[in-house]
Amino acid sequence: MLHPIDSSSPRSVVEDNPWHTGAACRSDEAGLFFAPSKEPTAARLAREEQAKRVCARCPVLLECREHALAQPEPYGVWGGLTAAERRVVLARRRRRDVELREARRVGVQQPRRIAG
Numbered sequence: 001m002l003h004p005i006d007s008s009s010p011r012s013v014v015e016d017n018p019w020h021t022g023a024a025c026r027s028d029e030a031g032l033f034f035a036p037s038k039e040p041t042a043a044r045l046a047r048e049e050q051a052k053r054v055c056a057r058c059p060v061l062l063e064c065r066e067h068a069l070a071q072p073e074p075y076g077v078w079g080g081l082t083a084a085e086r087r088v089v090l091a092r093r094r095r096r097d098v099e100l101r102e103a104r105r106v107g108v109q110q111p112r113r114i115a116g
């Protein structure tokens, strides 16, 4: 999958993923979202923060983030998260799913919401 910033994305990619058309990064510098080879750590952190600032004003942040988690996309900043941050989110979701399955297996009721 191409990053939304990649203006060379085939038209079919955009048509299949209509959220791409609203991506704030389509008008930003391509180098912001992916690491060049042998990028020093301080430069990477600064670049990722810049990319996250673009994501923070993006109207399709949630769609982009869920796409990157579902693929999963192994590189770059997507939906305001770095690849390492996405790995943490995925690990938490897997752990939660395991806990929910186990709770269902042993018949533990989910706490009811109290109205009002």
Ligand code: SF4
Pocket (backbone or CB within 6 Å): 004, 005, 022, 023, 024, 025, 026, 033, 054, 055, 056, 058, 059, 060, 061, 062, 064, 065, 077, 078, 079, 080
């Ligand atoms: S959330 Fe960030 S990476 Fe995703 S489309 Fe928007 S600006 Fe691009």
